[in-house]
Amino acid sequence: MQNDRVGYLAAKGFDTELRDELERHGVHVNAIRGRLLLADGYHPAAWAQNIWLDPVFLPVSSIGNAVKALKAIQRNWHLHPTGNYRRAALIEQQLPPVKHKAMTFGEPAPQSPLGSWTLWESDMLLASAACSSPFPDGEVRFVEDKANPPSRAYLKLWEVFTVTGVKPDKGDLCIDLGASPGGWTWVLASLGAHVFSIDKSPLELSVASMDNVDFCQGSGFGLDPETVGQADWLFSDMACYPDRLLRTVLRWLEHGAALNYVCTIKLQGKTDHDIVQSLGEIPGSKLMHLSCNKHELTWINLAQWRSRSQSGIDAARPLRSIA
Ligand SMILES: C[S@@+](CC[C@H](N)C(=O)[O-])C[C@H]1O[C@@H](n2cnc3c(N)ncnc32)[C@H](O)[C@@H]1O
Known part of the structure:
Protein backbone atom coordinates (compact mmCIF):
# COMPACT_ATOMS: atom_id res chain seq x y z
CA MET A 1 0.00 0.00 0.00
CA GLU A 139 -23.89 -4.86 -3.63
CA VAL A 140 -24.51 -8.14 -5.46
CA ARG A 141 -27.75 -8.28 -7.48
CA PHE A 142 -29.15 -11.51 -8.90
CA VAL A 143 -31.84 -12.36 -11.40
CA GLU A 144 -34.22 -13.64 -8.74
CA ASP A 145 -36.15 -16.90 -8.78
CA LYS A 146 -39.63 -15.83 -7.71
CA ALA A 147 -41.22 -19.25 -8.35
CA ASN A 148 -39.28 -21.93 -6.47
CA PRO A 149 -37.60 -20.90 -3.21
CA PRO A 150 -40.02 -20.39 -0.32
CA SER A 151 -38.14 -17.39 1.14
CA ARG A 152 -35.73 -14.71 -0.12
CA ALA A 153 -33.06 -16.03 2.26
CA TYR A 154 -31.77 -18.14 -0.66
CA LEU A 155 -30.09 -14.95 -1.97
CA LYS A 156 -27.65 -15.07 0.96
CA LEU A 157 -26.24 -18.43 -0.08
CA TRP A 158 -26.17 -17.43 -3.75
CA GLU A 159 -24.02 -14.46 -2.74
CA VAL A 160 -21.70 -16.49 -0.47
CA PHE A 161 -21.08 -19.08 -3.19
CA THR A 162 -20.55 -16.39 -5.84
CA VAL A 163 -18.11 -14.18 -3.93
CA THR A 164 -16.09 -17.05 -2.45
CA GLY A 165 -16.17 -19.12 -5.65
CA VAL A 166 -16.73 -22.20 -3.44
CA LYS A 167 -19.96 -24.19 -3.13
CA PRO A 168 -21.09 -27.68 -2.14
CA ASP A 169 -20.44 -30.39 -4.72
CA LYS A 170 -23.04 -32.88 -5.91
CA GLY A 171 -23.48 -35.54 -3.23
CA ASP A 172 -21.93 -33.45 -0.41
CA LEU A 173 -23.61 -33.88 2.97
CA CYS A 174 -24.97 -30.49 4.10
CA ILE A 175 -26.58 -29.88 7.47
CA ASP A 176 -28.94 -26.91 7.54
CA LEU A 177 -29.88 -25.71 11.05
CA GLY A 178 -32.83 -23.31 11.27
CA ALA A 179 -33.92 -24.30 7.77
CA SER A 180 -37.62 -23.34 7.68
CA PRO A 181 -39.32 -22.38 5.40
CA GLY A 182 -36.51 -23.79 3.24
CA GLY A 183 -34.71 -21.18 1.09
CA TRP A 184 -31.21 -22.41 1.99
CA THR A 185 -32.22 -26.09 1.82
CA TRP A 186 -33.66 -25.41 -1.65
CA VAL A 187 -30.34 -23.87 -2.83
CA LEU A 188 -28.29 -26.77 -1.47
CA ALA A 189 -30.61 -29.50 -2.78
CA SER A 190 -30.72 -27.75 -6.18
CA LEU A 191 -26.91 -28.01 -6.30
CA GLY A 192 -27.28 -31.77 -5.90
CA ALA A 193 -26.10 -31.92 -2.28
CA HIS A 194 -27.72 -34.27 0.21
CA VAL A 195 -29.37 -31.98 2.76
CA PHE A 196 -30.27 -32.83 6.34
CA SER A 197 -32.42 -29.95 7.60
CA ILE A 198 -33.55 -29.17 11.11
CA ASP A 199 -36.00 -26.57 12.39
CA LYS A 200 -38.60 -26.22 15.09
CA SER A 201 -41.03 -25.29 12.29
CA PRO A 202 -41.78 -27.40 9.22
CA LEU A 203 -40.26 -26.93 5.80
CA GLU A 204 -42.43 -25.79 2.93
CA LEU A 205 -43.77 -28.98 1.30
CA SER A 206 -42.23 -28.22 -2.10
CA VAL A 207 -38.77 -28.27 -0.47
CA ALA A 208 -39.39 -31.09 2.03
CA SER A 209 -40.44 -33.32 -0.87
CA MET A 210 -37.22 -32.81 -2.86
CA ASP A 211 -35.47 -36.19 -3.36
CA ASN A 212 -32.25 -35.28 -1.59
CA VAL A 213 -33.78 -33.54 1.46
CA ASP A 214 -34.30 -35.12 4.88
CA PHE A 215 -36.02 -33.03 7.51
CA CYS A 216 -36.16 -33.37 11.27
CA GLN A 217 -38.44 -31.16 13.32
CA GLY A 218 -36.63 -30.05 16.49
CA SER A 219 -33.87 -27.85 17.83
CA GLY A 220 -30.62 -27.47 15.92
CA PHE A 221 -28.81 -27.40 19.26
CA GLY A 222 -30.02 -30.95 19.89
CA LEU A 223 -27.84 -32.37 17.09
CA ASP A 224 -24.71 -33.61 18.81
CA PRO A 225 -21.60 -33.14 16.61
CA GLU A 226 -20.07 -36.23 18.24
CA THR A 227 -22.70 -38.39 16.56
CA VAL A 228 -22.51 -36.79 13.11
CA GLY A 229 -19.24 -38.22 11.83
CA GLN A 230 -18.15 -35.63 9.29
CA ALA A 231 -20.47 -33.46 7.22
CA ASP A 232 -19.09 -31.53 4.28
CA TRP A 233 -20.91 -28.35 5.25
CA LEU A 234 -22.69 -26.97 8.30
CA PHE A 235 -25.13 -24.13 7.64
CA SER A 236 -26.98 -22.22 10.34
CA ASP A 237 -29.53 -19.49 9.88
CA MET A 238 -31.09 -20.19 13.29
CA ALA A 239 -32.66 -17.27 15.09
CA CYS A 240 -30.44 -17.50 18.17
CA TYR A 241 -28.21 -15.44 20.42
CA PRO A 242 -24.70 -14.89 18.99
CA ASP A 243 -22.97 -16.43 22.05
CA ARG A 244 -25.00 -19.62 21.57
CA LEU A 245 -23.94 -19.76 17.92
CA LEU A 246 -20.28 -19.26 18.93
CA ARG A 247 -20.43 -22.10 21.46
CA THR A 248 -22.13 -24.35 18.92
CA VAL A 249 -19.62 -23.83 16.11
CA LEU A 250 -16.69 -24.23 18.51
CA ARG A 251 -18.05 -27.67 19.48
CA TRP A 252 -18.50 -28.66 15.83
CA LEU A 253 -14.97 -27.50 15.02
CA GLU A 254 -13.54 -29.26 18.07
CA HIS A 255 -15.08 -32.56 16.92
CA GLY A 256 -14.11 -31.99 13.27
CA ALA A 257 -17.78 -32.68 12.54
CA ALA A 258 -18.00 -30.39 9.49
CA LEU A 259 -15.45 -29.22 6.95
CA ASN A 260 -17.04 -25.92 5.89
CA TYR A 261 -19.31 -23.49 7.69
CA VAL A 262 -21.72 -20.71 6.71
CA CYS A 263 -23.64 -19.24 9.64
CA THR A 264 -25.71 -16.12 10.16
CA ILE A 265 -24.89 -14.15 13.31
CA LYS A 266 -28.21 -12.57 14.27
CA LEU A 267 -27.58 -9.42 16.27
CA GLN A 268 -30.22 -7.88 18.46
CA GLY A 269 -30.20 -4.47 20.11
CA LYS A 270 -26.64 -3.27 20.63
CA THR A 271 -24.15 -5.13 18.43
CA ASP A 272 -22.12 -7.64 20.44
CA HIS A 273 -18.72 -6.85 18.93
CA ASP A 274 -16.92 -9.24 21.34
CA ILE A 275 -18.74 -12.32 20.05
CA VAL A 276 -18.37 -11.19 16.44
CA GLN A 277 -14.64 -10.73 17.00
CA SER A 278 -14.33 -14.18 18.61
CA LEU A 279 -15.95 -15.78 15.57
CA GLY A 280 -13.75 -13.73 13.21
CA GLU A 281 -10.61 -14.84 15.05
CA ILE A 282 -11.24 -18.55 14.46
CA PRO A 283 -8.54 -19.52 11.92
CA GLY A 284 -9.82 -19.58 8.34
CA SER A 285 -12.76 -17.26 9.03
CA LYS A 286 -14.24 -14.38 7.11
CA LEU A 287 -17.06 -12.15 8.35
CA MET A 288 -19.26 -10.48 5.78
CA HIS A 289 -22.26 -8.25 5.61
CA LEU A 290 -24.10 -9.73 2.64
CA SER A 291 -26.19 -7.51 0.35
CA CYS A 292 -29.46 -8.69 1.87
CA ASN A 293 -28.25 -9.03 5.47
CA LYS A 294 -29.99 -6.67 7.86
CA HIS A 295 -28.67 -6.37 11.45
CA GLU A 296 -26.71 -9.58 11.01
CA LEU A 297 -23.38 -10.79 9.70
CA THR A 298 -22.42 -13.97 7.94
CA TRP A 299 -19.55 -16.04 9.32
CA ILE A 300 -17.83 -18.19 6.72
CA ASN A 301 -15.17 -20.74 7.59
CA LEU A 302 -13.84 -22.99 4.84
CA ALA A 303 -11.52 -25.99 5.16
CA GLN A 304 -9.28 -24.56 2.43
CA TRP A 305 -8.98 -21.22 4.25
CA ARG A 306 -8.14 -23.00 7.54
CA SER A 307 -5.27 -24.82 5.85
CA ARG A 308 -4.08 -21.54 4.28
CA SER A 309 -4.19 -19.75 7.61
CA GLN A 310 -2.22 -22.63 9.19
CA SER A 311 0.41 -22.17 6.49
CA GLY A 312 0.62 -18.47 7.38
CA ILE A 313 -1.39 -17.13 4.41
CA ASP A 314 -3.90 -14.50 5.48
CA ALA A 315 -7.40 -15.89 4.96
CA ALA A 316 -8.88 -12.42 5.41
CA ARG A 317 -7.48 -11.00 2.16
CA PRO A 318 -10.12 -9.55 -0.15
CA LEU A 319 -12.28 -12.51 -1.22
CA ARG A 320 -11.60 -11.92 -4.90
CA SER A 321 -8.02 -13.06 -4.44
CA ILE A 322 -8.89 -16.08 -2.30
CA ALA A 323 -11.29 -17.97 -4.52
C1 LIG B 1 -34.48 -16.67 9.34
S1 LIG B 1 -35.33 -18.16 9.59
C2 LIG B 1 -34.41 -19.23 8.54
C3 LIG B 1 -34.68 -19.07 7.08
C4 LIG B 1 -34.12 -20.20 6.26
N1 LIG B 1 -32.68 -20.23 6.27
C5 LIG B 1 -34.57 -20.15 4.81
O1 LIG B 1 -33.72 -20.07 3.94
O2 LIG B 1 -35.78 -20.22 4.55
C6 LIG B 1 -34.82 -18.60 11.18
C7 LIG B 1 -35.30 -19.98 11.61
O3 LIG B 1 -34.63 -20.35 12.81
C8 LIG B 1 -35.48 -21.29 13.44
N2 LIG B 1 -35.00 -21.56 14.78
C9 LIG B 1 -34.94 -20.75 15.87
N3 LIG B 1 -34.39 -21.41 16.91
C10 LIG B 1 -34.09 -22.65 16.45
C11 LIG B 1 -33.50 -23.80 17.05
N4 LIG B 1 -33.10 -23.82 18.32
N5 LIG B 1 -33.35 -24.90 16.29
C12 LIG B 1 -33.74 -24.92 15.00
N6 LIG B 1 -34.31 -23.87 14.40
C13 LIG B 1 -34.49 -22.76 15.11
C14 LIG B 1 -36.85 -20.61 13.34
O4 LIG B 1 -37.88 -21.57 13.54
C15 LIG B 1 -36.80 -20.04 11.92
O5 LIG B 1 -37.43 -20.91 11.01
Missing part, protein backbone atom coordinates in the same frame (compact mmCIF):
# COMPACT_ATOMS: atom_id res chain seq x y z
CA GLN A 2 1.33 3.44 -0.89
CA ASN A 3 -0.26 5.23 2.09
CA ASP A 4 -2.19 4.21 5.18
CA ARG A 5 -5.42 5.81 3.96
CA VAL A 6 -8.32 3.39 3.42
CA GLY A 7 -11.96 4.13 2.55
CA TYR A 8 -14.68 2.01 4.13
CA LEU A 9 -18.18 2.08 2.70
CA ALA A 10 -20.56 1.02 5.47
CA ALA A 11 -23.44 -1.36 4.82
CA LYS A 12 -26.58 0.80 4.59
CA GLY A 13 -27.69 1.86 8.07
CA PHE A 14 -24.63 0.38 9.80
CA ASP A 15 -22.06 3.19 9.83
CA THR A 16 -22.02 3.22 13.65
CA GLU A 17 -21.26 -0.52 13.72
CA LEU A 18 -18.48 -0.01 11.15
CA ARG A 19 -16.97 2.87 13.09
CA ASP A 20 -17.06 0.91 16.36
CA GLU A 21 -15.52 -2.11 14.64
CA LEU A 22 -12.66 -0.05 13.16
CA GLU A 23 -11.93 1.83 16.39
CA ARG A 24 -11.77 -1.40 18.41
CA HIS A 25 -9.17 -2.69 15.92
CA GLY A 26 -7.10 0.47 16.36
CA VAL A 27 -8.10 1.98 12.99
CA HIS A 28 -8.80 5.67 13.47
CA VAL A 29 -11.60 7.21 11.41
CA ASN A 30 -10.69 10.76 10.46
CA ALA A 31 -13.37 11.84 7.97
CA ILE A 32 -16.91 10.80 7.09
CA ARG A 33 -19.09 11.58 4.05
CA GLY A 34 -22.47 9.86 4.33
CA ARG A 35 -21.63 6.20 4.84
CA LEU A 36 -18.09 6.51 3.44
CA LEU A 37 -15.53 6.55 6.24
CA LEU A 38 -11.91 7.54 5.64
CA ALA A 39 -9.47 6.00 8.07
CA ASP A 40 -5.78 5.40 8.63
CA GLY A 41 -5.03 1.70 8.36
CA TYR A 42 -6.51 -1.50 6.98
CA HIS A 43 -8.83 -3.92 8.71
CA PRO A 44 -11.00 -6.44 6.80
CA ALA A 45 -14.09 -4.82 8.32
CA ALA A 46 -17.21 -6.98 8.39
CA TRP A 47 -19.56 -3.99 8.41
CA ALA A 48 -17.99 -2.52 5.26
CA GLN A 49 -19.90 -3.37 2.10
CA ASN A 50 -16.85 -2.32 0.09
CA ILE A 51 -13.32 -1.27 1.03
CA TRP A 52 -11.49 1.36 -1.03
CA LEU A 53 -7.79 0.45 -0.97
CA ASP A 54 -5.14 3.14 -1.50
CA PRO A 55 -7.63 5.91 -2.36
CA VAL A 56 -6.06 9.08 -3.71
CA PHE A 57 -7.18 12.71 -3.65
CA LEU A 58 -7.00 14.30 -7.11
CA PRO A 59 -7.47 18.06 -7.48
CA VAL A 60 -9.62 18.77 -10.56
CA SER A 61 -10.23 22.12 -12.20
CA SER A 62 -13.10 21.14 -14.53
CA ILE A 63 -15.43 18.31 -15.45
CA GLY A 64 -13.28 17.40 -18.45
CA ASN A 65 -10.19 17.43 -16.28
CA ALA A 66 -11.84 15.06 -13.75
CA VAL A 67 -12.86 12.65 -16.55
CA LYS A 68 -9.31 12.70 -17.92
CA ALA A 69 -7.81 12.06 -14.48
CA LEU A 70 -10.01 8.99 -13.86
CA LYS A 71 -9.57 7.58 -17.37
CA ALA A 72 -5.80 7.92 -17.02
CA ILE A 73 -5.95 5.50 -14.08
CA GLN A 74 -8.24 2.80 -15.56
CA ARG A 75 -11.41 2.25 -17.60
CA ASN A 76 -14.04 1.00 -15.16
CA TRP A 77 -15.36 3.32 -12.47
CA HIS A 78 -18.36 3.46 -10.19
CA LEU A 79 -19.54 6.74 -8.73
CA HIS A 80 -20.51 6.66 -5.08
CA PRO A 81 -22.09 10.12 -4.66
CA THR A 82 -21.47 11.87 -1.34
CA GLY A 83 -22.24 15.49 -2.34
CA ASN A 84 -21.75 17.88 -5.27
CA TYR A 85 -24.30 15.61 -6.93
CA ARG A 86 -24.89 17.54 -10.17
CA ARG A 87 -21.23 18.02 -10.94
CA ALA A 88 -20.48 14.38 -10.06
CA ALA A 89 -23.27 13.21 -12.39
CA LEU A 90 -21.82 15.30 -15.24
CA ILE A 91 -18.43 13.66 -14.74
CA GLU A 92 -20.03 10.22 -14.59
CA GLN A 93 -21.83 10.79 -17.91
CA GLN A 94 -18.51 11.29 -19.68
CA LEU A 95 -16.81 8.19 -18.29
CA PRO A 96 -16.84 4.96 -20.34
CA PRO A 97 -20.12 3.12 -19.66
CA VAL A 98 -19.93 0.14 -17.31
CA LYS A 99 -22.83 -2.31 -17.52
CA HIS A 100 -23.96 -3.80 -14.22
CA LYS A 101 -26.32 -6.59 -15.19
CA ALA A 102 -27.97 -8.62 -12.44
CA MET A 103 -26.00 -11.87 -12.04
CA THR A 104 -27.42 -15.23 -12.98
CA PHE A 105 -26.55 -17.64 -10.19
CA GLY A 106 -23.71 -19.89 -11.29
CA GLU A 107 -21.85 -17.17 -13.21
CA PRO A 108 -18.43 -16.35 -11.73
CA ALA A 109 -17.99 -12.98 -10.01
CA PRO A 110 -16.58 -10.30 -12.37
CA GLN A 111 -12.80 -10.45 -12.68
CA SER A 112 -12.07 -6.98 -14.06
CA PRO A 113 -11.29 -4.35 -11.42
CA LEU A 114 -13.99 -1.80 -10.66
CA GLY A 115 -12.75 1.45 -9.16
CA SER A 116 -14.84 3.68 -6.91
CA TRP A 117 -14.80 7.44 -6.81
CA THR A 118 -16.61 10.34 -5.25
CA LEU A 119 -16.43 14.11 -5.58
CA TRP A 120 -15.09 14.85 -2.10
CA GLU A 121 -15.15 18.61 -2.72
CA SER A 122 -16.34 20.37 -5.89
CA ASP A 123 -12.69 20.53 -7.02
CA MET A 124 -11.37 17.34 -5.41
CA LEU A 125 -11.92 13.71 -6.41
CA LEU A 126 -11.33 10.81 -4.08
CA ALA A 127 -10.68 7.69 -6.16
CA SER A 128 -9.67 4.10 -5.48
CA ALA A 129 -8.71 1.86 -8.38
CA ALA A 130 -8.61 -1.27 -6.19
CA CYS A 131 -11.66 -2.10 -4.11
CA SER A 132 -12.35 -5.24 -2.09
CA SER A 133 -15.49 -6.01 -4.13
CA PRO A 134 -15.86 -6.17 -7.93
CA PHE A 135 -19.53 -5.14 -7.51
CA PRO A 136 -20.71 -1.50 -7.42
CA ASP A 137 -20.70 -0.41 -3.77
CA GLY A 138 -20.23 -4.09 -2.91
